[in-house]
Amino acid sequence: MNQHSSSPLLKTTLVWKLDDDVSTDVIYPGRYMATVLPTETPQYAFADLPDLNKKLASGEFPRGSALVAGKNFGCGSSREQAASTLKGYDLAVIARGFARIFLQNAINLGLRTIVCPDIEASVGDQLEISADRVVNTTTGKSFPITPLPKSRQSIIDAGGLIAYTRQRVVAANR
Amino acid sequence: MAMTIAEKILARASGRSTVAAGDVVEPRVDLAMSHENGALVINQFREIYAGTGIEARVWDPSKIAIIFDHRVPAESAKTATNQKRIREFVAQQGITKFHDIRADQGGICHQILPESGYVLPGSVVVGTDSHTTTHGALGAFAFGIGATEMASVWALGVALNIEVPETIKVIVKGTMPEFVAPKDLILHLIGCLSSEGANFKVFEFHGEAIRNMPTSGRLTLSNMAVEAGATAGIVPADSETGRYLREVAGYKGEIDLVQPDADAKYAQVVEIDCSQLTYQIACPHTVDNVKTIEMVEGTKVDQIVVGSCTNGRADDLAVAASILRGRRIADGVRMLVFPASWRIYRESMKRGVLEDLVNAGAIIMNPGCGCCLGVHQGALGDGEVALSTTNRNFLGRMGNPRAQVYLCSPAVAAASALTGCISRPPKGLTRHESAFQFPAPENDACVEAG
Numbered sequence: 324m325n326q327h328s329s330s331p332l333l334k335t336t337l338v339w340k341l342d343d344d345v346s347t348d349v350i351y352p353g354r355y356m357a358t359v360l361p362t363e364t365p366q367y368a369f370a371d372l373p374d375l376n377k378k379l380a381s382g383e384f385p386r387g388s389a390l391v392a393g394k395n396f397g398c399g400s401s402r403e404q405a406a407s408t409l410k411g412y413d414l415a416v417i418a419r420g421f422a423r424i425f426l427q428n429a430i431n432l433g434l435r436t437i438v439c440p441d442i443e444a445s446v447g448d449q450l451e452i453s454a455d456r457v458v459n460t461t462t463g464k465s466f467p468i469t470p471l472p473k474s475r476q477s478i479i480d481a482g483g484l485i486a487y488t489r490q491r492v493v494a495a496n497r
Numbered sequence: 498m499a500m501t502i503a504e505k506i507l508a509r510a511s512g513r514s515t516v517a518a519g520d521v522v523e524p525r526v527d528l529a530m531s532h533e534n535g536a537l538v539i540n541q542f543r544e545i546y547a548g549t550g551i552e553a554r555v556w557d558p559s560k561i562a563i564i565f566d567h568r569v570p571a572e573s574a575k576t577a578t579n580q581k582r583i584r585e586f587v588a589q590q591g592i593t594k595f596h597d598i599r600a601d602q603g604g605i606c607h608q609i610l611p612e613s614g615y616v617l618p619g620s621v622v623v624g625t626d627s628h629t630t631t632h633g634a635l636g637a638f639a640f641g642i643g644a645t646e647m648a649s650v651w652a653l654g655v656a657l658n659i660e661v662p663e664t665i666k667v668i669v670k671g672t673m674p675e676f677v678a679p680k681d682l683i684l685h686l687i688g689c690l691s692s693e694g695a696n697f698k699v700f701e702f703h704g705e706a707i708r709n710m711p712t713s714g715r716l717t718l719s720n721m722a723v724e725a726g727a728t729a730g731i732v733p734a735d736s737e738t739g740r741y742l743r744e745v746a747g748y749k750g751e752i753d754l755v756q757p758d759a760d761a762k763y764a765q766v767v768e769i770d771c772s773q774l775t776y777q778i779a780c781p782h783t784v785d786n787v788k789t790i791e792m793v794e795g796t797k798v799d800q801i802v803v804g805s806c807t808n809g810r811a812d813d814l815a816v817a818a819s820i821l822r823g824r825r826i827a828d829g830v831r832m833l834v835f836p837a838s839w840r841i842y843r844e845s846m847k848r849g850v851l852e853d854l855v856n857a858g859a860i861i862m863n864p865g866c867g868c869c870l871g872v873h874q875g876a877l878g879d880g881e882v883a884l885s886t887t888n889r890n891f892l893g894r895m896g897n898p899r900a901q902v903y904l905c906s907p908a909v910a911a912a913s914a915l916t917g918c919i920s921r922p923p924k925g926l927t928r929h930e931s932a933f934q935f936p937a938p939e940n941d942a943c944v945e946a947g
Binding site for chain 1: 521533534536537540541544545546549551567568573575576579625626627629641642643644645646648649652653657658659660692693696697726728783785870871872889891892893894896898
């Protein structure tokens with residue numbers, strides 16, 4: 324990945340901004356937790372923020388759109404639906420910081436998460452995400468990315484935790 | 498090399514002589530806990546084996562615990578069906594540490610594990626619940642993981658690719674004033690450090706106030722460690738841990754009181770003098786929005802909640818009962834009590850604690866989590882305010898984004914139930930005094946929440 328660090332991996336548009344400390348209760352309210360299938364969870368994304376929920380559910384935001392959040396995104400409950408509900412819209416989540424369990428769940432499920440402590444952007448800005456920075460092409464500013472935990476790289480490389488564990492199970496049964 | 502308790506436990510579980518913060522390890526798991534979200538874990542577990550031709554068997558059925566607590570008894574056909582699927586899986590795999598919806602074995606997972614003797618000092622515990630940090634109170638390295646991660650644990654028996662975390666040493670000195678509780682201490686710490694102040698780090702609790710604290714209070718501290726972002730919150734095991742495991746949990750095997758090294762390296766040291774501590778309230782809508790009680794005293798409340806995995810233990814209920822005994826909760830207030838387990842329910846019933854609470858007007862609920870996270874009973878109406886001994890107050894937490902949740906200790910919750918607004922427990926009341934007359938404030942002393 325390093326040799327391509329200057330070329331953008333994703334060109335996207337910022338469609339929504341969120342504050343600090345957005346909890347998994349806000350991302351995916353507890354009352355929908357009996358719903359577990361990744362095919363069914365997206366309808367409840369941000370159910371208590373009705374404007375955002377409607378825009379996602381109606382398809383107003385193209386797949387691959389970006390959310391930008393503040394620090395500690397995904398704090399609280401370990402519910403994996405909070406990651407699968409966003410993965411269902413193929414969103415890229417750029418945040419000043421993530422809570423540990425959410426970040427781990429996101430990586431395990433292949434939800435794009437970008438730790439960008441200094442990110443400055445407004446709704447509608449065009450963003451280019453590469454391995455080491457986010458460039459806001461609307462404002463011309465560039466912001467460094469903090470690498471994801473090194474412990475997770477092999478899981479990312481395998482295409483998610485299910486695939487990674489499957490490789491391990493198969494290897495152990497050879 | 499000197500190690501923190503987290504480093505020591507992870508080194509041992511990974512078969513290494515030493516590890517240091519930042520190392521990547523694969524600790525073997527001693528206990529893997531799930532609740533109703535086991536339904537999702539089962540899906541992911543089967544997905545791992547799909548197309549491999551290998552039979553999907555868990556690595557060790559004696560090391561998996563499944564406790565129904567989030568929606569008990571089931572509130573919907575969907576939940577009931579998930580619970581049924583889990584029961585079938587438990588039978589098929591031979592999982593032994595299964596606690597169904599029954600008054601002779603059930604309760605909230607974070608109470609069932611300790612009281613059943615499933616958690617030992619020095620062990621590695623994972624749970625598909627963020628409050629799995631609770632079990633650090635017994636000197637274990639216990640942390641929350643997602644469902645897919647748990648499926649991986651079920652398959653392999655190790656926690657994959659864990660980065661050894663740095664540790665924040667918390668030293669608590671002094672003696673707590675009457676009625677100031679472990680809940681006040683942990684809320685104070687979270688308020689000081691912020692909701693992400695310990696993100697990716699571990700708390701290690703020390704000091705005379707911790708040594709003098711019963712396991713029930715330590716469970717409250719470790720339970721809420723995650724609200725500062727901590728991966729784990731560990732109280733190094735001592736004679737009190739041994740007493741709890743023998744006398745309460747009935748554990749008969751060997752107990753190894755694993756300790757950190759004296760010269761271990763800490764990322765940060767926090768010292769708190771708890772003799773200066775007063776009642777703490779976490780205000781809407783983040784747990785780190787902590788204020789001392791005088792800043793919110795008099796705020797009108799509609800629902801009081803005492804209980805949960807944070808504060809549903811026998812002494813929590815007894816403190817509330819000692820304040821409510823012989824009195825009635827204020828008109829217009831409803832009070833819900835959730836014992837943390839059916840064992841605590843039965844013991845509190847026998848001691849007359851539940852009778853005191855019911856006579857005061859409180860409702861005794863099933864041991865369970867449903868109210869705290871807004872999925873099963875105890876929902877709030879638009880514009881309503883709850884004062885709760887639970888651990889989270891995020892927007893929408895008790896089932897309504899147009900309501901507000903404040904967090905406090907059992908003593909503050911009970912005192913506030915009597916007045917109908919946030920109130921401090923009466924001065925001079927000892928915990929066993931029954932004839933105390935609580936001075937009810939004037940009705941106009943209550944103010945609407947902002």
